[in-house]
Amino acid sequence: MGAAPFPxxxxxxxxxxxxxxxxxxxxxxxxxxxxxxxxSIELMLNAANIxxxxxxxxxxxxxxxxxxxxxxxxxxxxxxxxxxxxxxLALFRLRKTSEVKDLNIHKW
Amino acid sequence: MVQYAWLVPFLPxxxxxxxxxxxxxxAEGLVAGVSVILTAVSFVLSLFIFQAVGNNPHGNxxxxxxxxxxxxxVFDVGFQVTHLNALMLxxxxxxxxxxxxxxxxxxxxxxxxxxxYQYLNLFVFSMLALVISxxxxxxxxxxxxxxxxxxxxxxxxxxxxxxxxxxxxSFIVTRIGDTGMFAGIVxxxxxxxxxxxxxxxxxxxxGTLHIGWLSNNGVITLTAxxxxxxxxxxxxxxxxxxxxxxxxxGPTPVSALIHAATxxxxxxxxxxxxxxxxxxxxxxxxxxxxxxxxxxxMASLIALTQRDIKRVIAYSTMSQLGYMMMALGVGAYAYxxxxxxxxxxxxxxxxxAAGSVxxxxxxxxxxxxxxxxxxxxxxxxxxxxxxxxxAGIVPFAGFWSKDDILSATLQSGHPVLYWFGLIAxxxxxxxxxxxxxxxxxxxxxxxxxxxxxxxxxxVMKLPLVVLAVFATIAGFFNSPVNHYGLERYLFADFASGTxxxxxxENVGLMAFSVAVGLLGILLAALMYWRxxxxxxxxxxxxxxxxxxxxxxxxxxxxxxxxxxxxxxxxAAIVDFVDRYIIDGIVSLLSWIGSVFGxxxxxxxxxxxxxxxxxxxxxxxxxxxIAVFTVGGVL
Numbered sequence: 001m002g003a004a005p006f007p008x009x010x011x012x013x014x015x016x017x018x019x020x021x022x023x024x025x026x027x028x029x030x031x032x033x034x035x036x037x038x039x040s041i042e043l044m045l046n047a048a049n050i051x052x053x054x055x056x057x058x059x060x061x062x063x064x065x066x067x068x069x070x071x072x073x074x075x076x077x078x079x080x081x082x083x084x085x086x087x088x089l090a091l092f093r094l095r096k097t098s099e100v101k102d103l104n105i106h107k108w
Numbered sequence: 109m110v111q112y113a114w115l116v117p118f119l120p121x122x123x124x125x126x127x128x129x130x131x132x133x134x135a136e137g138l139v140a141g142v143s144v145i146l147t148a149v150s151f152v153l154s155l156f157i158f159q160a161v162g163n164n165p166h167g168n169x170x171x172x173x174x175x176x177x178x179x180x181x182v183f184d185v186g187f188q189v190t191h192l193n194a195l196m197l198x199x200x201x202x203x204x205x206x207x208x209x210x211x212x213x214x215x216x217x218x219x220x221x222x223x224x225y226q227y228l229n230l231f232v233f234s235m236l237a238l239v240i241s242x243x244x245x246x247x248x249x250x251x252x253x254x255x256x257x258x259x260x261x262x263x264x265x266x267x268x269x270x271x272x273x274x275x276x277x278s279f280i281v282t283r284i285g286d287t288g289m290f291a292g293i294v295x296x297x298x299x300x301x302x303x304x305x306x307x308x309x310x311x312x313x314x315g316t317l318h319i320g321w322l323s324n325n326g327v328i329t330l331t332a333x334x335x336x337x338x339x340x341x342x343x344x345x346x347x348x349x350x351x352x353x354x355x356x357x358g359p360t361p362v363s364a365l366i367h368a369a370t371x372x373x374x375x376x377x378x379x380x381x382x383x384x385x386x387x388x389x390x391x392x393x394x395x396x397x398x399x400x401x402x403x404x405x406m407a408s409l410i411a412l413t414q415r416d417i418k419r420v421i422a423y424s425t426m427s428q429l430g431y432m433m434m435a436l437g438v439g440a441y442a443y444x445x446x447x448x449x450x451x452x453x454x455x456x457x458x459x460x461a462a463g464s465v466x467x468x469x470x471x472x473x474x475x476x477x478x479x480x481x482x483x484x485x486x487x488x489x490x491x492x493x494x495x496x497x498x499a500g501i502v503p504f505a506g507f508w509s510k511d512d513i514l515s516a517t518l519q520s521g522h523p524v525l526y527w528f529g530l531i532a533x534x535x536x537x538x539x540x541x542x543x544x545x546x547x548x549x550x551x552x553x554x555x556x557x558x559x560x561x562x563x564x565x566x567v568m569k570l571p572l573v574v575l576a577v578f579a580t581i582a583g584f585f586n587s588p589v590n591h592y593g594l595e596r597y598l599f600a601d602f603a604s605g606t607x608x609x610x611x612x613e614n615v616g617l618m619a620f621s622v623a624v625g626l627l628g629i630l631l632a633a634l635m636y637w638r639x640x641x642x643x644x645x646x647x648x649x650x651x652x653x654x655x656x657x658x659x660x661x662x663x664x665x666x667x668x669x670x671x672x673x674x675x676x677x678x679a680a681i682v683d684f685v686d687r688y689i690i691d692g693i694v695s696l697l698s699w700i701g702s703v704f705g706x707x708x709x710x711x712x713x714x715x716x717x718x719x720x721x722x723x724x725x726x727x728x729x730x731x732x733i734a735v736f737t738v739g740g741v742l
């Protein structure tokens with residue numbers, strides 16, 4: 001695999017990762033619907049993936065390990081979202097709601 | 109003979125154990141019989157020992173057994189029969205035997221008759237063992253045991269609340285003195301490394317007692333005063349005298365044996381036993397003399413107005429013990445002991461006679477008696493002998509001993525103490541004949557009590573007669589008749605062959621004190637026998653002194669106010685500190701925790717997004733710190 005004809009600058013890639021992460025974080029912290037929250041978490045994970053891929057290009061010995069690592073992350077993310085959605089469905093059957101605000105049985 | 113001295117206390121112990129095994133249902137005759145016989149054997153043995161010690165004054169009289177070794181200290185037990193101890197053995201066993209006999213009649217049909225004899229035997233054992241103790245530690249052990257027996261016997265009728273209270277009071281008040289005494293014994297041990305009398309006395313003689321910053325003289329005075337505190341408690345001297353009158357709640361034979369003849373004399377015995385220690389300190393002897401004189405006078409003033417026959421005699425006991433202390437204080441060693449002996453006889457007699465009266469009329473109030481002479485001749489005349497002895501009328505026992513004390517006080521240069529003693533002697537003659545006239549002469553005041561009054565059986569009469577004989581003749585044991593034999597006998601304990609003051613015969617002084625005694629009797633006769641003027645009128649005319657005397661100088665009230673009240677105030681302060689300061693600090697801490705908890709609980713709102721926001725914010729802070737650190741800003 002040779003170098004790209006127009007290599008995207010590392011700074012832009014990292015900025016994209018940071019931006020996606022912040023959007024994800026904002027969504028995870030503020031959205032009322034649990035599904036959107038899960039989606040936002042996926043967004044944060046993918047921001048991390050972008051970082052992994054970006055950094056795999058840098059360093060003394062550039063390698064594929066970062067890209068491979070991000071593939072693993074995606075697998076884990078898929079598993080995680082499956083569990084998350086299963087929990088959400090179970091919760092919805094039990095409480096008839098998917099609002100984050102209503103999940104407060106651990107309140108003082 | 110002297111080597112068998114351990115048998116003297118051992119026999120009553122055997123009786124005690126035997127009665128314990130017999131149990132509470134034992135027959136009265138068996139219980140009393142065993143006790144009387146074994147104590148009588150002890151008495152005979154004591155007589156032989158008394159004689160043996162007298163015949164061979166420089167023979168071996170000390171028997172030591174090794175007890176235990178702690179570090180390089182060796183503790184011994186054993187017994188020692190000095191002349192003083194031998195005399196005490198005789199007095200204690202004689203009075204005990206007679207009281208045991210008397211109790212057979214007095215305690216007849218009491219539910220706990222065998223228990224009474226158990227306690228009495230235990231007491232006699234403890235008292236005799238105390239007397240022949242080898243060292244101060246051993247003495248202290250038996251000292252506490254007689255205190256325990258006194259407690260058990262005062263509270264013998266524990267179902268009466270007064271008796272239970274009196275038992276408690278007697279135990280606690282004497283314990284105050286005992287604490288001081290124990291401190292004194294420990295100090296002596298620290299200074300000499302021994303509890304032995306002989307080691308301590310030789311250290312006193314050589315002036316080698318000192319502990320830390322306390323000089324030799326300091327240690328002597330301090331330990332003498334501390335040991336005297338024990339004697340003050342036991343012998344009911346001012347200011348720890350308040351327990352003795354209350355102890356009269358016990359059965360009358362107990363009063364006769366413990367609270368007149370033996371245990372209360374243990375204080376006097378203790379001072380006499382440690383006499384060389386006291387003599388080495390002017391401060392200590394002066395204190396002893398003054399405490400004795402104050403007690404003698406004060407108690408006799410209180411006795412003037414009491415209505416309870418036993419209490420009058422109890423105050424009289426205090427007063428006579430005061431005389432003994434005063435004698436020891438002014439250095440009249442032999443006369444203090446002599447008075448101890450005569451007093452044991454005539455005071456046991458007075459108590460037993462009073463017991464006989466109480467047994468007959470079932471009251472202790474003098475003003476419910478009267479005219480008993482016709483019904484109880486034996487009691488009357490034996491009581492009269494005891495009263496004459498107490499009043500110090502020649503030739504009865506009290507005359508010789510009391511007169512020796514008064515002369516010794518004057519001749520050793522203590523005129524003020526002499527006048528204290530003389531006034532007390534006047535009051536003594538008055539109050540004891542007030543009792544005599546009120547009880548035995550005149551008309552019966554309460555008819556039905558008089559009707560069923562009767563003399564007791566021979567077991568009650570015989571001890572009275574024997575004691576009356578002793579009350580009459582015991583004075584001659586130390587008189588010109590036998591060239592002051594007792595004095596010489598007691599002085600043999602001292603290497604110098606003499607101790608303290610020796611009285612010079614002075615017929616004028618003798619006549620004077622007898623005259624004072626007769627004057628007291630005359631006044632009592634005029635008021636209560638052939639009333640020339642009524643006691644009522646006089647007590648009204650002298651209402652303030654009368655009330656002071658009748659209320660016993662308000663000592664109980666003062667102690668209740670100062671000691672008990674003071675204790676309550678301290679308790680209240682401590683309670684306040686504990687409740688509001690200590691507990692306050694603890695509550696404050698818990699309150700702080702609770703406030704912070706309340707404040708922080710609002711962060712636990714159960715919203716997962718709040719938690720994540722906080723976590724994210726925390727991470728941000730860490731990142732900021734890391735960035736600034738790497739950038740060299742922080």
